Structures are given as C-alpha cells and as structure tokens.
Amino acid sequence: MKAHLLIDIQNDFMPSGSLAVPGGDEVIPIVNELMPKYDLVVATQDWHPENHGSFAANHPGKSIFEQILLAGLPQTLWPVHCVQNTGGALFAPGLDTRLIDRVFTKGMNPQIDSYSGLYDNGHSASTGMGEWLKSQAVTELQVAGVATDYCVKFTVLDALGEGFDVSLITTACRGVNLQAGDVDRALEEMQAAGCKVM
C-alpha cells in the first residue's frame, strides 16, 4: 500500500501566517491533484499548547530564531504558531481535506518539540503514525508539505528509520531557509539517508 503524507499544510505556515514559509500555499493545488492517486492520505498537524517551549514568547529576554536548550535538547525559538484550536493551526484554505484519511497531531508536550510526524525530537514518544501505517500495510510513502528543512526532513528521516520506502515530491514542498542553503542541505541529508527525490 502506498500513502501520501502531507506535512503541516496549516495557515500559520502559509505566506500570511505567523511562521510563514515562502511559497507554502503553492503546494496546495499540487497535493489536491495527487491525493486521489494513493491508497491512503495521512496529514500531520503541528498542534501546540499556548505555553509551548518552542515559542520565543515563552522565554523572556530571548528572540525569535535564537537557539536554546529545551529540556536538554537544542531548540530553535519560533514565533507563536499553530496553537491548538486557533485559526493558525487549521489546514490551509483550499486543501481538499475530504481526501485525508487520518490526521496525526504533534508538538503537544510543552517541554519538547516534534518536527517529525512520527516521534518527538528526543525520540521519546511516538505519535502513533508509524504503527498505524504499518497496521494498514503501508510500505511506501510519498511526502509533500512544509517546511522542507524542518518537519518534512525529520518526518522523512524517521520514516526511513522505520523501514518505509520514502520519496519526496520536491515540487510539492517548500522550506524556511533561515540560513541560505538550508533546503538544499536538507534534500542532501534526506537523499543520503535513502530517500528518493522526485
């Protein structure tokens, strides 16, 4: 079975959102057209409590994009984004959510971020996605969404680690590029780990 994996196609990652990914909205028409071609469509949703430790606003004196240690792990500080039950956390308008079979939320623990759709950044808790995909006999994943250099990359690396055959649909991914070249380096890292780049 082959699944389409849609990463964080949410308002706050669209060009007008609080953690805007340039061109993030351009992936929507592409994935809408692709979704019907898969046995299953699975989406992730970044879903943070207001007090989440990845928000610069929760660390007085710290700035957005600064690096800190959060419960012992390196953490980039982000603008407040994808807060549970706010508009910013909703799937972006135009995404045909009727074709999504399952949604996995991530990033609920205030003490640890979760870029990957499968595990938190410390690999201490599973979202259940990998287990569920295996229960559905899925062996092949084709990944699209945002951001290429964060949540897409870590989802791909974890999925490869779980033994899935993973391809990245690069035309349907957009990245943050906080530092010039981050997206290119992320693509190289994913390929080196065994991901096919389409």
Ligand code: VGL
């Ligand atoms: C993401 C930063 C913080 C992403 C989520 O979806 O790539 N990036 N939270």
Ligand code: ZN
């Ligand atoms: Zn987040």
